[in-house]
Amino acid sequence: MVENMQEKLETLLKAYESELNFNFKLIDPKKIVVSQWVRMKCTFGCSEFGKNACCPPNAPPVPECERFFHEYGTAAIFHFAKRVEKPEDRHDWSRKVNEKLLELEREVFLSGYERAFLLFMDSCSLCGDCAGTRDKCKKPQMARPGPESMAMDVYSTVRQYGFPIEVRTDYAQEMNRYAFLMIE
Numbered sequence: 001m002v003e004n005m006q007e008k009l010e011t012l013l014k015a016y017e018s019e020l021n022f023n024f025k026l027i028d029p030k031k032i033v034v035s036q037w038v039r040m041k042c043t044f045g046c047s048e049f050g051k052n053a054c055c056p057p058n059a060p061p062v063p064e065c066e067r068f069f070h071e072y073g074t075a076a077i078f079h080f081a082k083r084v085e086k087p088e089d090r091h092d093w094s095r096k097v098n099e100k101l102l103e104l105e106r107e108v109f110l111s112g113y114e115r116a117f118l119l120f121m122d123s124c125s126l127c128g129d130c131a132g133t134r135d136k137c138k139k140p141q142m143a144r145p146g147p148e149s150m151a152m153d154v155y156s157t158v159r160q161y162g163f164p165i166e167v168r169t170d171y172a173q174e175m176n177r178y179a180f181l182m183i184e
């Protein structure tokens with residue numbers, strides 16, 4: 001039974017890998033790096049603070065984020081490499097990717113992984129105009145936080161697995177974006 005679940009999981013991930021054009025790795029979530037500096041950057045310097053219903057202060061405190069990751073034994077990192085013509089094009093692209101990843105989250109859940117929980121590739125942008133608070137969220141069943149909202153140091157986390165990530169200095173450069181699926 002467990003073997004069947006594992007095979008089904010891998011088949012699902014591979015099917016989405018070719019459809020969404022990402023590459024992925026299964027990881028031990030205890031190696032996810034959670035840092036206070038990430039929360040500081042969300043709180044000071046990010047225009048979405050207080051305006052996005054999935055971003056701080058609408059996200060758990062940092063120690064709870066860490067506890068959440070430590071409750072899992074397996075997670076998937078999804079790596080997307082993308083170059084866009086205009087900076088604003090990235091929003092439409094990431095919304096489409098996140099919607100599709102929600103379908104994957106559901107399929108993983110239905111295949112027996114009751115804890116399945118997605119962290120979007122970036123802040124939730126399913127609606128053009130975010131409601132700003134959890135209680136007013138327009139799509140509460142679909143909304144998910146991004147890894148940074150959960151205080152994840154994405155740079156340090158993905159580098160442990162050999163994925164590329166650097167600070168970009170110009171929008172014309174290729175983006176390396178990451179989403180995470182917490183599995184079991």
Ligand code: SF4
Pocket residue numbers: 052053054124125126127128129130131132136137138139140142143144
């Ligand atoms: S679903 Fe819409 S309202 Fe809810 S967090 Fe996402 S963008 Fe905001």
